[in-house]
Amino acid sequence: MNKTTSEIIMLAGTGASLIVDAKTKTTSELIMIIGSIGKKNGHITIKNSNSKTTSELIMICRNYPDKITLDLTE
Numbered sequence: 001m002n003k004t005t006s007e008i009i010m011l012a013g014t015g016a017s018l019i020v021d022a023k024t025k026t027t028s029e030l031i032m033i034i035g036s037i038g039k040k041n042g043h044i045t046i047k048n049s050n051s052k053t054t055s056e057l058i059m060i061c062r063n064y065p066d067k068i069t070l071d072l073t074e
Contacts, residue, residue, distance in 0.1 A: 002024070005029045005033065009032060012044070015042045016042055017043040018045070019045045020033060020046055020047070022046050022049050022052050023051045027059060034067065034068060038067050042067065043069070044067060044069070045069040046068065048071065
């Protein structure tokens with residue numbers, strides 16, 4: 001069962017570390033999720049990061065860059 005962005009934000013708010021697929025979330029959704037991750041000192045791995053432009057990835061990484069892993073593998 002796929003989780004909604006709201007559900008993922010609630011999970012991130014627990015301090016859990018998450019893996020999220022960049023293909024299924026918009027840039028703004030990822031930024032909101034990261035905001036919740038950073039506040040609770042969690043970590044996020046964003047798989048399929050190649051589906052976003054470099055500019056989008058830079059925007060995503062502006063807040064809490066130490067809490068983000070970008071999976072750039074093909």
